[in-house]
Amino acid sequence: MVCPTTASSAERVSPDARSPLALRLVRLSKRYPAGDLALSDVSLSVPPGQVLGLIGPSGAGKSTLIRCINRLVEPTSGQVFLGPARPGSPAPDEIELSALGRRGLRRARRRIGMIFQEFALVERLTVMENVLSGRLGYVPFWRSWLRRFPPADIANAYRLLDRVGLAEHADKRADALSGGQRQRVGITRALAQEPDLLLVDEPTASLDPKTSRQIMRLLREVCAEANRADDTGRGSGPGSGRGLAAIVNIHDVALAQQFMMRIVGLRAGRIVYDGPPDGLSPEVLTQIYGEEDWGSTTEDAGHSGGAPERHPAGATQHHPGPEPPTDQSMAGAL
Numbered sequence: 001m002v003c004p005t006t007a008s009s010a011e012r013v014s015p016d017a018r019s020p021l022a023l024r025l026v027r028l029s030k031r032y033p034a035g036d037l038a039l040s041d042v043s044l045s046v047p048p049g050q051v052l053g054l055i056g057p058s059g060a061g062k063s064t065l066i067r068c069i070n071r072l073v074e075p076t077s078g079q080v081f082l083g084p085a086r087p088g089s090p091a092p093d094e095i096e097l098s099a100l101g102r103r104g105l106r107r108a109r110r111r112i113g114m115i116f117q118e119f120a121l122v123e124r125l126t127v128m129e130n131v132l133s134g135r136l137g138y139v140p141f142w143r144s145w146l147r148r149f150p151p152a153d154i155a156n157a158y159r160l161l162d163r164v165g166l167a168e169h170a171d172k173r174a175d176a177l178s179g180g181q182r183q184r185v186g187i188t189r190a191l192a193q194e195p196d197l198l199l200v201d202e203p204t205a206s207l208d209p210k211t212s213r214q215i216m217r218l219l220r221e222v223c224a225e226a227n228r229a230d231d232t233g234r235g236s237g238p239g240s241g242r243g244l245a246a247i248v249n250i251h252d253v254a255l256a257q258q259f260m261m262r263i264v265g266l267r268a269g270r271i272v273y274d275g276p277p278d279g280l281s282p283e284v285l286t287q288i289y290g291e292e293d294w295g296s297t298t299e300d301a302g303h304s305g306g307a308p309e310r311h312p313a314g315a316t317q318h319h320p321g322p323e324p325p326t327d328q329s330m331a332g333a334l
């Protein structure tokens with residue numbers, strides 16, 4: 001049971017909280033104590049509203065990169081900036097996430113939603129309670145402990161659940177949902193944070209192909225919707241008119257090609273590709289993943305024609321390009 005309070009929790013993080021925020025990584029490196037150099041001199045800028053796919057072989061450093069941004073993993077060197085996107089970047093009022101103390105980091109992390117492969121829900125809590133946990137950075141501890149969330153937070157959570165097609169499941173326990181529905185809860189919880197940036201770590205790794213596509217499409221749509229201004233939006237949520245960027249760590253090259261706006265390929269902790277999805281030629285894939293005959297399938301080896309050429313993850317090579325958001329409600333999609 002979630003109890004509303006009358007207090008507003010719409011505390012904002014300075015600076016310039018209404019401006020869309022861009023992310024800037026400068027020469028980021030991470031060496032784990034065990035000795036592995038997981039990231040080496042990675043520099044990257046992500047403008048507001050951009051949905052970026054991070055691909056690369058196992059151990060390339062994708063998860064490390066995502067976790068260094070919100071400092072779940074502490075970078076060994078380099079800087080992470082989040083700040084208003086203005087011409088002439090670096091902007092003087094950027095926040096340097098990599099230099100923040102505990103309190104500042106806690107406040108800044110409100111602006112960064114995280115979505116996990118295994119959903120990271122509290123199974124015994126309801127869908128609504130899980131979504132409201134996205135507000136924990138905004139409400140005082142005693143209020144969250146008593147589950148007394150402001151009415152505006154609850155109304156927004158219902159609105160977001162409706163958006164992802166889960167309104168009628170609000171009072172169900174999280175462990176009563178399918179994998180795809182759980183990931184929608186994970187996405188909704190992240191959106192409830194009113195983030196400027198989503199860090200998404202292998203969101204489809206435990207989902208079937210159809211559900212994976214639906215989840216990727218949903219991510220693309222909610223980011224696009226956050227760029228649109230209407231009077232339904234709050235914070236940086238859908239309809240708010242603010243840019244919501246995302247970095248999506250994904251193994252499935254075909255999904256990345258279809259739903260991402262930009263691809264960054266990591267290999268051994270370094271960026272070896274940064275460009276459009278349709279730039280992932282066999283040569284580029286070899287640069288990222290190593291030598292492989294990307295054009296052939298097992299059947300092709302014994303036959304000289306007939307079967308269409310396919311990418312390793314199953315996408316046709318002459319693929320039509322990124323799928324635009326459909327703008328349809330996801331209600332009932334699962």
Ligand SMILES: Nc1ncnc2c1ncn2[C@@H]1O[C@H](COP(=O)(O)OP(=O)(O)OP(=O)(O)O)[C@@H](O)[C@H]1O
Pocket residue numbers: 032033034035036037038056057058059060061062063064065
């Ligand atoms: N906690 C840790 N302690 C020590 N080494 C680690 C730790 N986490 C990751 N590594 C090492 O850092 C490197 C990068 O790992 P990371 O998990 O970031 O790669 P990844 O590209 O996300 O891989 P995957 O796709 O398999 O998840 C690997 O060599 C890995 O063994």
